[in-house]
Amino acid sequence: METLIIPNGNKEQIYKALIPQIIALTEGEDDYVANMANISAALKEAFGFWWVGFYIVRNDSSQHGSSLVLGPFQGPVACTRIAYGRGVCGTCWKSEKSVIVPDVDEFPGHIACSSLSKSEIVVPVIRGGRITAVLDIDSDKLNDFDDTDRRWLEELLSSDIRLT
Ligand code: SME
Numbered sequence: 001m002e003t004l005i006i007p008n009g010n011k012e013q014i015y016k017a018l019i020p021q022i023i024a025l026t027e028g029e030d031d032y033v034a035n036m037a038n039i040s041a042a043l044k045e046a047f048g049f050w051w052v053g054f055y056i057v058r059n060d061s062s063q064h065g066s067s068l069v070l071g072p073f074q075g076p077v078a079c080t081r082i083a084y085g086r087g088v089c090g091t092c093w094k095s096e097k098s099v100i101v102p103d104v105d106e107f108p109g110h111i112a113c114s115s116l117s118k119s120e121i122v123v124p125v126i127r128g129g130r131i132t133a134v135l136d137i138d139s140d141k142l143n144d145f146d147d148t149d150r151r152w153l154e155e156l157l158s159s160d161i162r163l164t
Helices: 011-026 032-047 087-095 147-158
Strands: 051-059 066-074 081-083 099-101 119-127 130-139
Touching (some): 032 066, 081 087, 087 099, 130 147
């Protein structure tokens, strides 16, 4: 059985304890669905976020030739496809940078999957110099994400975890 040990403490202390455990949990596993599923579950369990999951870049017949398609996640049901440049996820894909949205109602083009979602962070998964997926986290609290989340999540996703 795999069990996470999550300390009482601030965000920084929780990430510091959690990220090595996620890396250990995914080590040697070459199935990206399994890894995305456990990353989503671990982040949800540690922080109690409203929604945590991946959108994966997939080829299709859209103008850009590909879309983000819903991947492994934890939380309520969500929209399945997001176009290039659309919403917070599509903006992250296009800008190739993490996006922090303190108040989703203030973000032009935000795609509301749930009215309870108040703030959001989206971090790109970059492999071979290309965005292959994004990690999307929604909170039911306003202004729940900052540079601490961005730094640790970028470190997690750029570590040697199989995500494609
Ligand atoms: N809010 C996202 C859509 C995905 S859901 O939040 C799960 C966006 O604007 O891209």
